[in-house]
Amino acid sequence: MDRKWYEAKMGNHQGLIVDEKTGANIAVVYDKKNAPLIAAAPELAEALVGLVSVIDAGCSRESIENGQTIKFARAALRNAGVEV
Numbered sequence: 001m002d003r004k005w006y007e008a009k010m011g012n013h014q015g016l017i018v019d020e021k022t023g024a025n026i027a028v029v030y031d032k033k034n035a036p037l038i039a040a041a042p043e044l045a046e047a048l049v050g051l052v053s054v055i056d057a058g059c060s061r062e063s064i065e066n067g068q069t070i071k072f073a074r075a076a077l078r079n080a081g082v083e084v
Contacts, residue, residue, distance in 0.1 A: 003042040006039055015034070050072060
């Protein structure tokens, strides 16, 4: 997935989520604390697809925990402001 969104800085309590590639407005967030989660949505979706793929492939728990897919998923969660 090549889609990345970011939070544009606004001078009030709102946040604006923008597509990095096109500059298109994606969403207005009415509480800035939610902006990182919304901005990370494409990355979170990509991480989830990756995890489902390795699970469906029958990878062992140890293999998943030591692999790049789980590292990517944890990084995506951190970028969304979620503690892991």
